[in-house]
Each structure stands twice: as structure tokens, then as C-alpha cells.
């Protein structure tokens with residue numbers, strides 16, 4: 001009787017852990033955006049260990065695979081590669097870094113090992129060279145433990161461009177577009193004209209408070225205006241679910257509201273906590289990234 005009881009408990013624990021395990025795995029799988037286009041989107045786990053919920057995706061063509069962003073560490077990149085291999089066995093030809101931030105580039109070296117050519121905008125290639133090693137050395141500041149970044153090495157872009165570049169995968173073309181300074185001074189977009197899909201990187205945050213610490217608001221708004229003129233139906237943000245032009249408008253409203261209020265408040269106070277609590281009253285509520293509000297104020301509006 002007792003044995004049966006223990007067995008039942010064991011079975012129950014097994015089923016529960018299996019169920020939760022399944023949920024966790026399901027949330028991290030690549031989502032099919034269109035034929036031969038996949039991305040992580042709407043990741044519910046935005047911990048540093050899970051790349052702050054950053055989206056990364058792939059585009060598969062006749063000649064091989066293009067990877068858009070590489071997540072935060074070697075460990076995360078390996079997870080990404082496993083998921084890529086469950087979708088396609090083609091060679092990974094190119095890695096595109098939408099910008100240099102760690103949650104989008106620190107997995108680069110795992111793809112370099114596969115022979116992929118890493119591409120970015122010239123400015124963000126330089127930014128990674130200037131700031132990458134220090135960020136990796138101080139990864140605990142970003143909530144990462146030594147174990148989280150074990151084996152992580154920075155692999156720099158080997159090919160950079162300034163305005164536009166095109167990649168031909170044999171049966172489809174991919175356009176890399178730099179408009180102007182926005183989230184960083186080298187943030188690019190990846191456009192698939194045949195599918196009307198745009199990977200916007202961190203130019204768009206949907207459902208997340210954005211990181212604005214290095215942002216150029218004027219250029220960012222103009223970049224968002226430019227996206228409004230593009231022939232796009234699905235937009236993959238840097239963080240958040242598959243989005244549309246409605247989310248681009250929301251992003252514009254957010255940046256305008258934040259910038260206006262932050263400037264007003266920073267003229268009267270240098271208390272970041274106070275400014276953050278005041279500014280929250282004017283911002284839409286978003287489920288993720290609220291901690292960034294304080295960072296944005298400290299880095300962008302209170303820097304002396």
C-alpha cells in the first residue's frame with residue numbers, strides 16, 4: 001500500500017515536471033513567421049539567462065541560412081543552434097547583428113565556429129570592439145553569473161556597411177537597411193521584401209519598456225516614420241511578440257512621452273527614483289522591462 005502511494009506520488013511529480021518542462025520548452029521554440037522564416041518571439045522569460053527575452057531569428061534560402069542576432073551567451077547560442085537544426089540542416093552562411101548590445105551579439109562566436117560570416121553596421125561593429133570585452137568581464141552587472149557566460153567569447157563582425165547592403169541566398173534577397181541613429185548609432189533593420197517581413201531589432205520594443213540609454217530620440221522617431229512608409233506586414237521587434245505598424249505608432253508615442261517628461265523632470269530634479277516614479281504615470285503599462293525606466297533616466301537624462 002505504502003509502495004503504491006510512493007509510486008503514485010512519483011508518477012504525479014513526473015507528470016507535473018513533464019508538463020512544466022513542456023511549457024518551458026514550447027515557449028523557447030522558434031516560431032514560424034512565414035515559409036522559411038522563423039524567430040523567437042514573445043518570449044515570456046525575460047531574465048538575463050534567457051537573453052532578456054531578446055528575439056533572434058533565421059531566414060532560410062536555397063544556398064543556406066541567415067541568422068538575425070545571436071542571443072546573450074555561448075550557452076544561449078547553442079540552444080538557438082539546436083532549434084535551428086530542428087528546422088533546417090542547411091549551412092549557416094551569415095550572421096546579422098541588428099546592433100551591438102550583448103543580448104543580440106554575445107552568441108556570435110558559436111556561429112563563427114560554424115563558418116558564418118558576421119555582418120553589422122560599421123558604427124556598431126566599432127561599438128562592440130570598444131565596449132564588448134568590458135561588458136563581458138563585468139557581466140555580473142547585467143545579472144549574469146560566471147556559469148551563464150562560460151565559454152562566451154566575443155566574435156566581431158568581419159563585414160560592415162554604412163547605408164545599405166543586400167544578401168542574395170539564391171532564391172531570395174535580404175535587404176539590410178540603416179536609416180539613422182536610433183536605439184544605438186548603428187542599429188539596422190533586416191527586410192524581406194518577398195514576405196513583407198521586417199526584423200526591426202531594438203528599434204522596436206513591443207510590450208517591453210525600451211532601453212533608451214544610448215538612444216537618439218530624434219533619429220529614432222525618424223526611423224520609425226521610415227518604417228511606416230515601408231511595405232511591411234509583420235515586424236519582429238527586438239523584444240516582444242510579432243508586431244505591426246500599430247506597434248510602431250505606439251513606440252513613437254512612448255518615446256515622445258518619455259522624452260518630454262524626462263526633460264521636464266530632469267530640469268527640476270536630479271533624483272532618478274523620483275523622476276522614474278513620476279514618469280511612470282505618463283507611460284503605458286508594459287509587462288516587461290520596467291527596471292529600464294530608471295536606467296534610461298540615469299544614462300540619458302541625468303548624465304553630467
Ligand SMILES: [Zn+2]
Pocket residue numbers: 099101183202211238
Ligand atoms: Zn539593444
